Amino acid sequence: MRTLFLYTALAGLFFLNACAKTDNYDGPNASMQGQVMDKVTKKPLLTGQGEFSIRLLETSWSDNPAPQDLAVRQDGSYSNSKLFQATYTLQPYGGPFWPAEKIEGFQLGASAEQNFEVTPYLQIKNVKWTLKAENKLDVSCSLTAPVTAGLPQVIEVRPFLSLTPYCGAGNRIDAYYKDEYRTLINKNWSEIGDMQTGEGTETYTINDLPLKSGYTYYVRMGAKVRDTYEKFNYSEIEVIKVP
Template identity: 35%
Template sequence: MKNILIYLAIVALFSLNSCSMFELDNYDLPDETLIGEVVDVETGQPILTDQGSEGIRVRLTEVSWGENVVPNPDFFCMPDGTFQNTKLFAGTYNVRIDGPFIPLIREDDRGVPIADDTQTIDLNGQANVRFEVQPFLNVEWVKEPEVINGKVRAQVRVTRGVTEEDFRAKIEPMGGYSNSFTNVTDIQLFVSYSSTVGYRARDERWSSQMEFSGASFNSMLGETITIESNGTIPEGRMVFVRAAARINYDTPRGSGTRRWNYNEPRQVLVY
């Protein structure tokens, strides 16, 4: 008799909940859209970046329900310095980006805010944001890359996007400042079959780099730098090439990620 009563109780409980168990989820899928771009505050030119975690990181935090909330999953800019997210819920968001430029959020070593250039938006439908930043470096083509005996030879020019004095004025108050932060540490020539060529889309057989110690690169700022690809690229192949340079400073601070500033990709036929 006891077993029968237990069975009847279980059946009754299941009956009470069965309607809700088999109801379809009627919540709307997120379909709000955020579109953004990151440009040089001085020139208005896009901040060219990598397609991946070494590129410009975008962090959204929905603040509709208060300040102590967890950020949405990070995503990254496209190589041309633009970003888009089409799967967001309506709400109020703080938009923060981190990349090879003066940080938008700066605090001193006690956590006291110095600057906050993030943006807070109300998203309902589509919202557009534009960030004007100070890039660490500018990387430019001096001439179109050429092919010599199966190698790509590139000539580039690297200049500072922010002066050492301005960099120091904005970074030193954060604490732990070092004169080595502004040192150019390397120039990369990335080679790939992909038009999104960069650190994350490179062919290691042909990509090459030039490394510099201390402040040794300072005398080459603004000068023409020649860098060649490694190995021999097979004849008849179409490849994409791109140059990049970075300084000895990680963003966000303490992340260990030193991000490159890039120039535009070029398509090259190997003959």
């Protein structure tokens, strides 16, 4: 019995000693930043805060690495200062754009800057708004498609309103995110636009959005297609001050 106790005690000491050994691996000490650009306009992609990501696959140690996603900000920028110095595959992922090219064999040292170009499914053009009596807002827009062949079906157009400069599907006033304040389309591009030029043939208008006196609203229009992610392409943000 005493021998069994002695063996148990020794095993416990070995276990504690193993746990107490210092981890010799360096922590994540690399940083990376960059910008996602619209390939058509050559400007930062119009997006919402955190609505898609830069997907990293660390290929240094595994043939089947788990993905790590870096959120992209509303201005199209991204950054992260807690990465490992390693070899990665990089790709803009999960956004309202045609599948982006992968950058393979990217060597991340202490710091790096890497920009990307993507082609959006849709562009929201000719945004116009009118603030009417009783603070009712009318807003309209049209669409263009930079690439028409193979474009997924267009689902809808709708406005997004916010009380802060962050405005989009993830930063909105829910009271305006209703079916009555959208135009449901569910059509192929050939039914709503020119397949050669990519110009849309329709104007989409949302009427009588009720605003409150004394408030400043941040407003933009969004449209999405029926792909895997169904994220919105956006217009620029308009600032509307209600007297």
